[in-house]
Amino acid sequence: MLKRVLTGGAIAIGAALMLQAPVAAQRGGRPPVFPTKEQFAASAEAQKHVAAARKIAGTDLVKEFENTCSSTGPQRVALARQDAGLPPLKDYTVEPTKIFDNVWFMGLASQGAFVITTSQGLILIDTLNTTEEARDILVPGIKKVGLDPAQIKYIVLTHGHPGQTDHTGGASYLQSTYHPRVMMSKEDWDATLPAQKPERPLAKRDMDIVHGQTLTLGDETLTFTVLFGHTPGTLGIFIPVKWHGQPHVVVLHGGGLQHPNHDSLNRFESVIKDYALEMNAEGILNAHPGIYQDTLADMETIRKNPNGPNPLLYGRDRAARYWKVMDECATARVVALEEAGGRTR
Ligand SMILES: [Zn+2]
Numbered sequence: 001m002l003k004r005v006l007t008g009g010a011i012a013i014g015a016a017l018m019l020q021a022p023v024a025a026q027r028g029g030r031p032p033v034f035p036t037k038e039q040f041a042a043s044a045e046a047q048k049h050v051a052a053a054r055k056i057a058g059t060d061l062v063k064e065f066e067n068t069c070s071s072t073g074p075q076r077v078a079l080a081r082q083d084a085g086l087p088p089l090k091d092y093t094v095e096p097t098k099i100f101d102n103v104w105f106m107g108l109a110s111q112g113a114f115v116i117t118t119s120q121g122l123i124l125i126d127t128l129n130t131t132e133e134a135r136d137i138l139v140p141g142i143k144k145v146g147l148d149p150a151q152i153k154y155i156v157l158t159h160g161h162p163g164q165t166d167h168t169g170g171a172s173y174l175q176s177t178y179h180p181r182v183m184m185s186k187e188d189w190d191a192t193l194p195a196q197k198p199e200r201p202l203a204k205r206d207m208d209i210v211h212g213q214t215l216t217l218g219d220e221t222l223t224f225t226v227l228f229g230h231t232p233g234t235l236g237i238f239i240p241v242k243w244h245g246q247p248h249v250v251v252l253h254g255g256g257l258q259h260p261n262h263d264s265l266n267r268f269e270s271v272i273k274d275y276a277l278e279m280n281a282e283g284i285l286n287a288h289p290g291i292y293q294d295t296l297a298d299m300e301t302i303r304k305n306p307n308g309p310n311p312l313l314y315g316r317d318r319a320a321r322y323w324k325v326m327d328e329c330a331t332a333r334v335v336a337l338e339e340a341g342g343r344t345r
Pocket of ligand 1: 159161230254
Protein backbone atom coordinates (compact mmCIF):
# COMPACT_ATOMS: atom_id res chain seq x y z
CA MET A 1 0.00 0.00 0.00
CA LEU A 2 1.26 3.42 -0.90
CA LYS A 3 1.29 5.90 1.93
CA ARG A 4 1.81 9.59 1.77
CA VAL A 5 1.23 12.33 4.25
CA LEU A 6 -1.53 14.78 3.51
CA THR A 7 0.51 17.91 3.13
CA GLY A 8 0.40 18.65 -0.58
CA GLY A 9 -2.76 20.75 -0.47
CA ALA A 10 -1.33 23.83 1.10
CA ILE A 11 1.56 23.84 -1.34
CA ALA A 12 -0.65 23.29 -4.37
CA ILE A 13 -3.15 25.93 -3.40
CA GLY A 14 -0.40 28.39 -2.54
CA ALA A 15 1.09 27.92 -5.97
CA ALA A 16 -2.28 28.50 -7.62
CA LEU A 17 -2.83 31.75 -5.86
CA MET A 18 0.49 33.17 -7.01
CA LEU A 19 -1.28 33.78 -10.31
CA GLN A 20 -3.68 36.26 -8.80
CA ALA A 21 -3.02 39.99 -8.75
CA PRO A 22 -0.52 40.62 -5.96
CA VAL A 23 -2.35 42.76 -3.42
CA ALA A 24 -1.47 42.81 0.29
CA ALA A 25 -0.22 39.34 1.13
CA GLN A 26 -1.82 37.29 3.88
CA ARG A 27 -1.60 33.75 5.21
CA GLY A 28 2.02 32.95 4.50
CA GLY A 29 2.43 35.20 1.50
CA ARG A 30 -0.72 34.25 -0.39
CA PRO A 31 -2.46 37.15 -2.05
CA PRO A 32 -5.96 37.80 -0.72
CA VAL A 33 -8.20 35.53 -2.69
CA PHE A 34 -10.16 35.32 0.55
CA PRO A 35 -10.89 37.99 3.14
CA THR A 36 -9.42 37.36 6.58
CA LYS A 37 -11.68 35.88 9.25
CA GLU A 38 -11.83 39.31 10.88
CA GLN A 39 -12.68 41.14 7.64
CA PHE A 40 -15.36 38.56 6.88
CA ALA A 41 -16.94 38.91 10.33
CA ALA A 42 -16.68 42.72 10.35
CA SER A 43 -18.44 43.29 7.04
CA ALA A 44 -22.14 43.97 7.69
CA GLU A 45 -22.90 43.50 4.00
CA ALA A 46 -21.09 40.16 3.88
CA GLN A 47 -22.92 39.00 6.99
CA LYS A 48 -26.25 39.81 5.29
CA HIS A 49 -25.33 37.25 2.63
CA VAL A 50 -24.28 34.79 5.33
CA ALA A 51 -27.66 35.24 7.03
CA ALA A 52 -29.43 34.71 3.71
CA ALA A 53 -27.44 31.52 3.16
CA ARG A 54 -28.25 30.28 6.66
CA LYS A 55 -31.95 30.79 5.96
CA ILE A 56 -31.80 28.96 2.63
CA ALA A 57 -29.86 26.10 4.26
CA GLY A 58 -32.79 25.38 6.60
CA THR A 59 -32.27 22.32 8.78
CA ASP A 60 -31.00 19.85 6.16
CA LEU A 61 -27.99 21.77 4.82
CA VAL A 62 -26.49 22.92 8.12
CA LYS A 63 -23.15 21.15 7.64
CA GLU A 64 -22.90 22.40 4.08
CA PHE A 65 -23.69 25.93 5.22
CA GLU A 66 -21.01 25.79 7.92
CA ASN A 67 -18.46 24.39 5.49
CA THR A 68 -19.26 26.93 2.79
CA CYS A 69 -19.99 30.18 4.63
CA SER A 70 -16.60 30.90 6.19
CA SER A 71 -13.97 33.40 5.12
CA THR A 72 -12.25 30.70 3.04
CA GLY A 73 -15.16 28.49 2.06
CA PRO A 74 -14.65 24.76 1.52
CA GLN A 75 -11.03 23.70 1.97
CA ARG A 76 -9.03 20.58 1.39
CA VAL A 77 -8.88 18.48 4.53
CA ALA A 78 -5.09 18.90 4.75
CA LEU A 79 -5.32 22.69 4.63
CA ALA A 80 -8.22 22.90 7.04
CA ARG A 81 -6.34 20.73 9.54
CA GLN A 82 -3.21 22.82 9.13
CA ASP A 83 -5.19 25.99 9.78
CA ALA A 84 -6.76 24.42 12.85
CA GLY A 85 -3.33 23.44 14.18
CA LEU A 86 -4.07 19.72 13.83
CA PRO A 87 -1.44 17.17 12.75
CA PRO A 88 -1.58 15.93 9.15
CA LEU A 89 -3.52 12.75 8.41
CA LYS A 90 -1.88 9.63 7.08
CA ASP A 91 -2.95 9.16 3.50
CA TYR A 92 -4.08 5.81 2.13
CA THR A 93 -5.33 4.17 -1.03
CA VAL A 94 -9.12 4.05 -1.21
CA GLU A 95 -10.83 0.87 -2.38
CA PRO A 96 -12.07 1.62 -5.93
CA THR A 97 -15.68 2.65 -5.43
CA LYS A 98 -18.54 2.53 -7.90
CA ILE A 99 -20.07 5.84 -6.84
CA PHE A 100 -22.63 5.70 -9.66
CA ASP A 101 -23.60 2.96 -12.11
CA ASN A 102 -21.29 4.58 -14.68
CA VAL A 103 -18.65 6.28 -12.47
CA TRP A 104 -15.79 4.90 -10.37
CA PHE A 105 -13.69 6.78 -7.84
CA MET A 106 -10.07 5.60 -7.79
CA GLY A 107 -7.09 6.88 -5.88
CA LEU A 108 -6.02 8.15 -2.50
CA ALA A 109 -7.86 9.63 0.43
CA SER A 110 -6.24 12.96 -0.43
CA GLN A 111 -6.41 12.78 -4.20
CA GLY A 112 -8.71 10.97 -6.56
CA ALA A 113 -9.60 10.34 -10.15
CA PHE A 114 -12.91 9.40 -11.74
CA VAL A 115 -13.44 6.76 -14.40
CA ILE A 116 -16.61 7.21 -16.44
CA THR A 117 -17.76 4.16 -18.37
CA THR A 118 -19.54 4.71 -21.68
CA SER A 119 -20.76 2.51 -24.52
CA GLN A 120 -17.57 3.36 -26.46
CA GLY A 121 -14.81 3.36 -23.88
CA LEU A 122 -13.68 5.19 -20.79
CA ILE A 123 -13.28 8.84 -19.87
CA LEU A 124 -10.76 9.47 -17.10
CA ILE A 125 -11.04 12.67 -15.11
CA ASP A 126 -7.75 13.64 -13.41
CA THR A 127 -4.72 11.41 -13.02
CA LEU A 128 -3.38 11.57 -9.41
CA ASN A 129 -0.06 13.23 -8.52
CA THR A 130 2.61 11.36 -10.44
CA THR A 131 3.54 8.76 -13.04
CA GLU A 132 4.10 6.28 -10.21
CA GLU A 133 0.64 6.84 -8.74
CA ALA A 134 -1.00 6.50 -12.17
CA ARG A 135 0.96 3.33 -12.87
CA ASP A 136 0.75 1.75 -9.39
CA ILE A 137 -2.66 2.89 -8.11
CA LEU A 138 -4.85 4.08 -10.97
CA VAL A 139 -4.08 1.44 -13.60
CA PRO A 140 -4.30 -1.50 -11.13
CA GLY A 141 -7.55 -0.03 -9.77
CA ILE A 142 -9.04 0.14 -13.25
CA LYS A 143 -8.01 -3.47 -13.92
CA LYS A 144 -9.20 -4.65 -10.52
CA VAL A 145 -12.79 -3.59 -11.25
CA GLY A 146 -12.73 -5.37 -14.60
CA LEU A 147 -12.09 -2.40 -16.88
CA ASP A 148 -9.31 -2.03 -19.43
CA PRO A 149 -7.02 1.01 -19.22
CA ALA A 150 -6.40 0.65 -22.95
CA GLN A 151 -10.05 1.70 -23.35
CA ILE A 152 -9.38 5.19 -21.92
CA LYS A 153 -10.35 7.35 -24.89
CA TYR A 154 -10.17 10.74 -23.18
CA ILE A 155 -8.37 12.15 -20.18
CA VAL A 156 -9.92 15.34 -18.85
CA LEU A 157 -7.78 17.35 -16.44
CA THR A 158 -9.91 19.51 -14.13
CA HIS A 159 -7.12 22.07 -13.81
CA GLY A 160 -3.40 22.48 -13.46
CA HIS A 161 -1.20 24.52 -11.15
CA PRO A 162 2.10 25.82 -12.50
CA GLY A 163 4.85 23.71 -10.95
CA GLN A 164 2.40 21.40 -9.15
CA THR A 165 0.92 18.22 -10.56
CA ASP A 166 -1.70 17.01 -8.08
CA HIS A 167 -4.30 16.46 -10.83
CA THR A 168 -2.09 16.30 -13.88
CA GLY A 169 0.91 14.24 -12.73
CA GLY A 170 -0.18 10.87 -14.12
CA ALA A 171 -1.33 12.20 -17.50
CA SER A 172 1.99 12.04 -19.34
CA TYR A 173 2.46 8.34 -18.48
CA LEU A 174 -1.12 7.45 -19.43
CA GLN A 175 -0.91 9.47 -22.65
CA SER A 176 2.27 7.73 -23.80
CA THR A 177 1.09 4.28 -22.67
CA TYR A 178 -2.55 4.18 -23.83
CA HIS A 179 -2.73 7.09 -26.32
CA PRO A 180 -5.99 8.73 -25.23
CA ARG A 181 -6.84 12.30 -26.19
CA VAL A 182 -5.92 14.68 -23.34
CA MET A 183 -8.07 17.72 -22.57
CA MET A 184 -7.64 20.69 -20.26
CA SER A 185 -8.82 24.29 -20.32
CA LYS A 186 -6.90 26.51 -22.68
CA GLU A 187 -6.00 28.81 -19.79
CA ASP A 188 -4.46 26.04 -17.70
CA TRP A 189 -2.47 24.54 -20.59
CA ASP A 190 -1.10 28.05 -21.14
CA ALA A 191 -0.24 28.47 -17.46
CA THR A 192 1.21 25.06 -16.65
CA LEU A 193 3.27 24.03 -19.68
CA PRO A 194 5.97 26.70 -19.31
CA ALA A 195 6.31 25.82 -15.60
CA GLN A 196 6.68 22.06 -15.95
CA LYS A 197 9.61 20.36 -14.27
CA PRO A 198 11.63 17.66 -16.04
CA GLU A 199 11.02 15.19 -13.20
CA ARG A 200 7.27 15.79 -13.39
CA PRO A 201 6.52 16.00 -17.12
CA LEU A 202 3.05 17.11 -18.13
CA ALA A 203 1.07 15.49 -20.90
CA LYS A 204 1.70 16.88 -24.35
CA ARG A 205 -0.81 19.61 -25.16
CA ASP A 206 -3.66 18.01 -27.07
CA MET A 207 -7.20 19.45 -26.84
CA ASP A 208 -8.18 22.83 -25.38
CA ILE A 209 -11.46 23.12 -23.50
CA VAL A 210 -13.47 26.34 -23.63
CA HIS A 211 -16.46 27.41 -21.54
CA GLY A 212 -19.67 25.67 -22.57
CA GLN A 213 -17.98 22.97 -24.65
CA THR A 214 -19.27 19.40 -24.56
CA LEU A 215 -17.63 16.02 -25.05
CA THR A 216 -19.58 13.02 -26.28
CA LEU A 217 -18.26 9.48 -26.12
CA GLY A 218 -20.81 6.77 -26.91
CA ASP A 219 -23.85 7.28 -24.71
CA GLU A 220 -22.25 9.92 -22.45
CA THR A 221 -22.01 13.68 -22.95
CA LEU A 222 -20.06 15.85 -20.53
CA THR A 223 -20.56 19.61 -20.40
CA PHE A 224 -17.59 21.76 -19.42
CA THR A 225 -17.77 25.14 -17.73
CA VAL A 226 -14.74 27.23 -16.86
CA LEU A 227 -14.87 28.46 -13.26
CA PHE A 228 -11.80 30.65 -13.03
CA GLY A 229 -10.69 31.62 -9.53
CA HIS A 230 -8.95 28.54 -8.19
CA THR A 231 -6.80 28.61 -11.34
CA PRO A 232 -7.40 30.64 -14.52
CA GLY A 233 -9.18 27.68 -16.10
CA THR A 234 -10.57 25.33 -13.44
CA LEU A 235 -13.38 23.24 -14.85
CA GLY A 236 -16.87 22.63 -13.53
CA ILE A 237 -17.86 19.43 -15.33
CA PHE A 238 -21.52 18.45 -15.58
CA ILE A 239 -21.76 14.68 -15.70
CA PRO A 240 -24.90 12.68 -16.47
CA VAL A 241 -24.80 9.67 -14.13
CA LYS A 242 -27.09 6.78 -13.30
CA TRP A 243 -27.85 5.32 -9.91
CA HIS A 244 -29.75 2.05 -9.88
CA GLY A 245 -30.70 2.82 -13.47
CA GLN A 246 -32.15 6.25 -12.75
CA PRO A 247 -30.59 9.27 -14.50
CA HIS A 248 -29.16 12.18 -12.53
CA VAL A 249 -26.66 14.97 -13.19
CA VAL A 250 -23.78 15.81 -10.87
CA VAL A 251 -21.13 18.50 -11.12
CA LEU A 252 -17.44 17.92 -10.55
CA HIS A 253 -15.93 21.23 -9.42
CA GLY A 254 -12.19 20.98 -9.99
CA GLY A 255 -11.29 23.46 -7.27
CA GLY A 256 -12.61 25.00 -4.10
CA LEU A 257 -15.03 27.91 -4.18
CA GLN A 258 -12.37 30.51 -4.87
CA HIS A 259 -14.30 33.18 -6.70
CA PRO A 260 -12.38 36.18 -5.45
CA ASN A 261 -13.58 38.95 -7.76
CA HIS A 262 -16.73 40.02 -9.55
CA ASP A 263 -15.79 38.49 -12.89
CA SER A 264 -15.18 35.13 -11.25
CA LEU A 265 -18.30 35.42 -9.09
CA ASN A 266 -20.41 36.37 -12.12
CA ARG A 267 -19.18 33.30 -13.97
CA PHE A 268 -19.96 31.10 -10.97
CA GLU A 269 -23.46 32.58 -10.69
CA SER A 270 -24.13 32.11 -14.39
CA VAL A 271 -23.00 28.50 -14.16
CA ILE A 272 -25.36 27.91 -11.23
CA LYS A 273 -28.25 29.50 -13.12
CA ASP A 274 -27.63 28.28 -16.68
CA TYR A 275 -26.16 24.85 -15.95
CA ALA A 276 -26.65 23.57 -12.39
CA LEU A 277 -30.28 24.66 -12.00
CA GLU A 278 -31.09 24.20 -15.68
CA MET A 279 -29.77 20.61 -15.69
CA ASN A 280 -31.08 19.86 -12.18
CA ALA A 281 -27.62 18.96 -10.92
CA GLU A 282 -28.03 16.94 -7.75
CA GLY A 283 -24.58 16.59 -6.26
CA ILE A 284 -21.06 18.00 -6.20
CA LEU A 285 -17.83 16.04 -6.49
CA ASN A 286 -14.16 16.98 -6.19
CA ALA A 287 -10.97 15.06 -6.88
CA HIS A 288 -9.87 15.84 -3.30
CA PRO A 289 -12.33 13.86 -1.17
CA GLY A 290 -13.83 15.80 1.69
CA ILE A 291 -13.84 19.35 0.37
CA TYR A 292 -17.57 19.67 -0.08
CA GLN A 293 -18.77 16.92 2.21
CA ASP A 294 -17.37 13.83 3.90
CA THR A 295 -16.89 11.96 0.64
CA LEU A 296 -14.73 9.23 2.20
CA ALA A 297 -17.57 8.35 4.58
CA ASP A 298 -20.08 8.62 1.73
CA MET A 299 -18.05 6.17 -0.37
CA GLU A 300 -17.81 3.77 2.56
CA THR A 301 -21.60 3.94 2.86
CA ILE A 302 -21.89 3.12 -0.84
CA ARG A 303 -19.43 0.20 -0.63
CA LYS A 304 -21.26 -1.26 2.37
CA ASN A 305 -24.70 -0.86 0.89
CA PRO A 306 -24.53 -0.55 -2.89
CA ASN A 307 -28.28 -1.08 -3.14
CA GLY A 308 -29.10 1.77 -0.79
CA PRO A 309 -29.66 5.47 -1.41
CA ASN A 310 -26.65 7.38 -2.73
CA PRO A 311 -25.42 9.96 -0.19
CA LEU A 312 -23.69 11.90 -2.98
CA LEU A 313 -27.09 12.73 -4.49
CA TYR A 314 -28.89 15.55 -2.71
CA GLY A 315 -32.10 15.46 -4.73
CA ARG A 316 -33.14 18.33 -6.96
CA ASP A 317 -34.73 20.70 -4.47
CA ARG A 318 -32.12 20.29 -1.77
CA ALA A 319 -29.30 20.62 -4.31
CA ALA A 320 -30.89 23.75 -5.76
CA ARG A 321 -30.77 25.28 -2.29
CA TYR A 322 -27.17 24.09 -1.86
CA TRP A 323 -26.13 26.01 -5.01
CA LYS A 324 -27.83 29.12 -3.64
CA VAL A 325 -26.04 28.70 -0.31
CA MET A 326 -22.73 28.50 -2.21
CA ASP A 327 -23.62 31.60 -4.20
CA GLU A 328 -24.54 33.67 -1.12
CA CYS A 329 -21.36 32.59 0.67
CA ALA A 330 -19.13 33.31 -2.34
CA THR A 331 -20.81 36.71 -2.64
CA ALA A 332 -20.17 37.38 1.06
CA ARG A 333 -16.44 36.70 0.57
CA VAL A 334 -16.17 39.02 -2.43
CA VAL A 335 -18.04 41.78 -0.62
CA ALA A 336 -15.80 41.47 2.46
CA LEU A 337 -12.65 41.37 0.34
CA GLU A 338 -13.79 44.40 -1.61
CA GLU A 339 -14.59 46.38 1.54
CA ALA A 340 -11.15 45.49 2.90
CA GLY A 341 -9.54 47.01 -0.16
CA GLY A 342 -8.79 43.84 -2.09
CA ARG A 343 -8.74 44.31 -5.84
CA THR A 344 -11.95 42.60 -6.95
CA ARG A 345 -12.63 43.97 -10.41
ZN1 LIG B 1 -6.13 22.85 -7.43
